Amino acid sequence: MTPGNTPARREDSTAGAGPEVRAEILSEADIARTIDRIAHQILEKAGDEPVVLLGIPTRGVYLARRLADRIATFSGRPCPVGSLDTTLYRDDLRRRPPRALEETSIPAGGLDNLTCVLVDDVLYSGRTIRAALDALRDHGRPSAVQLAVLVDRGHRQLPIRADYVGKNIPTAADDDVAVRLTESDGRDAVELIRA
Amino acid sequence: MSNGHGVSTLITGAAPYGEEAADVLITDGVIAAVGAAATAAAKRATDVEVIDADGLVLLPGLVDLHTHLREPGREDAETVETGSAAAALGGYTAVFAMPNTDPTADTAGVVEQVLRLGEDARLVDVRPIGAVTVGRKGERLAELAAMAGSAAQVRVFSDDGDCVSDPLLMRRALEYVKAFDGVIAQHAQEPRLTAGAQMHEGDVSATLGMTGWPAVAEEAIIARDCLLADHVGSRLHVCHLSTAGSVELIAAAKARGTRVTAEVTPHHLLLTDARAIGYDPVFKVNPPLRTDADVAALRKALADGTIDIVATDHAPHASEDKECEWDAASPGMLGLQTALSVVVATMVEPGLLDWRGVAAVMSERPAAIGGLAGHGRPIAVGEPANLVLVDPAARWTVRGAELASLSANTPFEGMELPAKVVGTFLRGRRTVAGGALVAGVNA
Amino acid sequence: MTTTIKATTRSAANGDSRGDSAVQPPAPSGMPRHLLSAGDLNAETATLVLDTAERLEQAMSGREVRKLPTLRGRTVVNLFYEDSTRTRISFELAAKRLSADVINFSAKGSSVSKGESLKDTALTLQAMGADAVVCRHSASGAPQRLSAWVSGRVVNAGDGTHEHPTQALLDAFTLRRHLGELAGRKIVVVGDVLHSRVARSNVLLLSTLGAQVELVAPPTLLPVGVGSWPASVSYDLDASLSGADAVMMLRVQRERMSGAFFPTAREYTRSYGLDVRRRAMLPDHGVVMHPGPMNRGMEITPAVADGDGSVIVEQVANGVTVRMAVLYLLLSGEMETNA
Structure with missing residues (x-):
């Protein structure tokens, strides 16, 4: 099984047979601290330049909203946040069953000449981010595009790296990294599931 | 019987009409002896071919009053020879060939041509049906007496495929053929009520968005024609009844004493309009497949004698006339090689008809209606040996490509049907043996 | 009754069990392999198409580049045996906005008994590698026949007097925009139901989505067998309009008069035309629809067609979006099912 044929973020962590090992990598408090840190890093790097956050559905959107909230608190300025569905830009559409599209919403001011930070929960093969970069190009021309992820689990298949990483987790290809967020899962946690 | 006039054949163990086995x-x-006399006579004879027919049913050779052989004109779909082969394999010893050929069989010349083609094929007796009107256009009578007086001795006249819809013309035709004991076989279809019609008008046509062929368009003509036949004292034969209402009309006319006979096709005994759901034109036929209630009424009417006979309406069509849009497809289905099996499945197995009944509806009565001597006779001494051997226990799967017809448009493709024709005898000569044409039989 | 009609309307090519036609595996996730009838969609897949259309509109809105790369390298053939510029353009735009290569194959006049047969055309398209064939044909069932002869996906763009499923989808999409969920809504469909593929598809789709459909027409323009449809029937438009959430006017072709379906256009309009008086019988939120092209003055007056609550122009715009959704969903996962 290679990352390219596997969903980078498996939503159902019970897949696979046999006993599995579950380890909590980040707790609720860890996640909160991590988001605070990334918010500071984004502000530090941006300086006075305006920043817009675009979350990649589903959990990237929740993370983007939390980050925007923290950035607004730390900077005293509202931080525009939107979502960017990458499904229509994926390179594996012919190989996968049809899937429902997720929300795309670009903040009212658009993206032109802004620093745009893409936000996702897990960085894995890099294919989702490639699709997001393609999608972004059709929506406008940001002055810079950056990437923030909660977890980088390695196994990149494309020359893509994150600008802000919550935690690097060394994984095997058939491991599963499950990100749980209150908005969708009722609790905050990051777990490593080893088949 | 080494009398020098030819070989004798002894069929042993077969059950005439599915009753007591008798040699x-x-x-x-000619049938020379039946039962113990046959066994004894065969022992005395020196040159006897013995056919072990243990467990088989022996019936008089089947007679089809409604066959389309397509020759002349559409030899790519069927010829008299290939149609005759299909008929023999289906257990038939005589078929009546419909006149909707090109040119139309509306003159003595064309009917004699068809007769000769049948004689050359030597597989079944081919009796031409003459067209009622010139070119089957429904405008003026064809030379019916000339056809009757020709070598083909035509007695059945039909514009099949089209209805003789003009009531006055129909009256004249009914009257005119009385002079030579002819019969008009009417394709009952009111043309105005069926303009553009594609299939039975009902729930399925409404859903499929196809123009409906209402039952009333058949019934209105049948009612009218029965009244006309009654009025002029003529014989009327109604082709391919397809509706419960038609059955009621025929029953009422018969009760009144009208000289009317009626036929039903095997496909109308088995299939319904639900077959159209895939838009496969192999199920397009005229009159159309109808509903379960109609199928039930037709079976019952065949069992109780309201419907006199089974006729195939064997209608071969070249693949390009079926592998197309439903609207563009030609109506019609193959029938000769599957008719007996479908009748067994729909009538014998459910207990509606016994084998004697099968002999009546598929051999004796069709021959009588068509005025055909030498066919549909009892299995008795002195009768012509037009016979068919049927394996009642066999089951077989229909494959259009394997049928003898030049075309493959069977609506029963892939179906497993009961009963198989094993042997067919035309005046004692075997045309079919072991379920296959006898090699060189038509050479 | 509803379940019966469902069973008989799901296209044979999408899994009829009789085995009469070549049965191909369905696409995953319940999406049918082809879109031949609105009956091919259940509530779940119909909603998936409508939701996908919403998302597509979202993804396209306010952008510089009104094009998505989703179907890059795929070929969509518009096989039109009937003139229908509006439908062809709508499908063409939908395919192009998804970056598919589009070939317009106009076979008008060659449908029946002259020119190349439908089967030969199908084999030609197959040889050219068409991933999807959008078929418009004057014969009911022609797209279904086609689906047995090509390996690509087939979309029925209107066949004879049978169905026009993408029209029903765009109508449902438009209705949902204005009315929210369709369950329990009363939709009145008025006009030549007998010859209308739009009516057949809408009855199936709207009832699948839980709406209550009422057909209103003179009895001559209702098919025998309409009683088996999941819809109620009325001959009285005034009575039907009360309590209706939407009214969908069907095009009435003037040539129907020669078939004696009704005596005069004037009498038809008087009984079944939508004018300002009747429009006023709809509640305030009531929606007026027409699949086009309209016979202004016949089934609908200009004042109503262009007036409040008319969504006729919006229907056209939504057509492109809904057809994008259909093409996207039918062409996803194609390699998986063909593997």
């Missing part, structure tokens, strides 16, 4: 001895094309 049957055939000599010189």
Whole structure:
């Protein structure tokens, strides 16, 4: 099984047979601290330049909203946040069953000449981010595009790296990294599931 | 029977009409002895071919009053020879060939041509049906007496495929053929009510968005024609009844004493309009497949004699006329090689008809309606040996490509059907043996 | 009754069990392999198409580049045996906005008994590698026949007097925009139901989505067998309009008069035309629809067609979006099912 044929973020962590090992990598408090840190890093790097956050559905959107909230608190300025569905830009559409599209919403001011930070929960093969970069190009021309992820689990298949990483987790290809967020899962946690 | 006039054939163990098994001895094309007498006579004879028919049913050779052989004109779909082969394999010893050929069989010349083609094929007796009107256009009568007086001795006249819809013309036709004991076989279809019609008008046509062929368009003509036949004292034969209402009309006319006979096709005994759901034109036929209630009424009417006979309406069509849009497809289905099996499945197995009944509806009565001597006769001494051997226990799967017809448009493709024709005898000569054409039989 | 009609309307090519036609595996996730009838969609897949259309509109809105790369390298053939510029353009735009290569194959006049047969055309398209064939044909069932002869996906763009499923989808999409969920809504469909593929598809789709459909027409323009449809029937438009959430006017072709379906256009309009008086019988939120092209003055007056609550122009715009959704969903996962 290679990352390219596997969903980078498996939503159902019970897949696979046999006993599995579950380890909590980040707790609720860890996640909160991590988001605070990334918010500071984004502000530090941006300086006075305006920043817009675009979350990649589903959990990237929740993370983007939390980050925007923290950035607004730390900077005293509202931080525009939107979502960017990458499904229509994926390179594996012919190989996968049809899937429902997720929300795309670009903040009212658009993206032109802004620093745009893409936000996702897990960085894995890099294919989702490639699709997001393609999608972004059709929506406008940001002055810079950056990437923030909660977890980088390695196994990149494309020359893509994150600008802000919550935690690097060394994984095997058939491991599963499950990100749980209150908005969708009722609790905050990051777990490593080893088949 | 080494009398020098030919070989004798002894069929042993077969059950005439599915009743008591009895040996049957055939000599010189005629049934020479039946039962113990046949067994004894065969022992005395020196040159006897013995056919072990243990467990088989022996019936008089089947007679089809409604066959389309397509020759002349559409030899790519069927020829008299290939149609005759299909008929023999289906257990038939005589078929009546419909006149909707090109040119139309509306003159003595064309009917004699068809007769000769049938004689050349030597597989079944081919009796031409003459067109009622010139070119089957429904405008003026064809030379019916000339056809009757020709070598083809035409007695059945039909514009099949089209209805003789003009009531006055129909009256004249009914009257005119009385002079030579002819019969008009009417394709009952009111043309105005069926303009553009594609299938039975009902729930399925409404859903599929196809123009409906209402039952009333058949019934209105049948009612009218029965009244006309009654009025002029003529014989009327109604082709391919397809509706419960038609059955009621025929029953009422018969009760009144009208000289009317009626036929039903095997496909109308088995299939319904639900077959159209895939838009496969192999199920397009005229009159159309109808509903379960109609199928039930037709079976019952065949069992109780309201419907006199089964006729195939064997209608071969070249693949390009079926592998197309439903609207563009030609109506019609193959029938000769599957008719007996479908009748067994729909009538014998459910207990509606016994084998004697099968002999009546598929051999004796069609021959009588068509005025055909030498066919549909009892299995008795002195009768022509037009016979068919049927394996009642066999089951077979229909494959259009394997049928003898030049075309493959069977609506029963892939279906497993009961009963198989094993042997067919035309005046004592075997046309079919072991379920296959006898090699060189038509050479 | 509803379940019966469902069973008989799901296209044979999408899994009829009789085995009469070549049965191909369905696409995953319940999406049918082809879109031949609105009956091919259940509530779940119909909603998936409508939701996908919403998302597509979202993804396209306010952008510089009104094009998505989703179907890059795929070929969509518009096989039109009937003139229908509006439908062809709508499908063409939908395919192009998804970056598919589009070939317009106009076979008008060659449908029946002259020119190349439908089967030969199908084999030609197959040889050219068409991933999807959008078929418009004057014969009911022609797209279904086609689906047995090509390996690509087939979309029925209107066949004879049978169905026009993408029209029903765009109508449902438009209705949902204005009315929210369709369950329990009363939709009145008025006009030549007998010959209308739009009516057949809408009855199936709207009832699948839980709406209550009422057909209103003179009895001559209702098919025998309409009683088996999941819809109620009325001959009285005034009575039907009360309590209706939407009214969908069907095009009435003037040539129907020669078939004696009704005596005069004037009498038809008087009984079944939508004018300002009747429009006023709809509640305030009531929606007026027409699949086009309209016979202004016949089934609908200009004042109503262009007036409040008319969504006729919006229907056209939504057509492109809904057809994008259909093409996207049918062409996803194609390699998986063909593997």
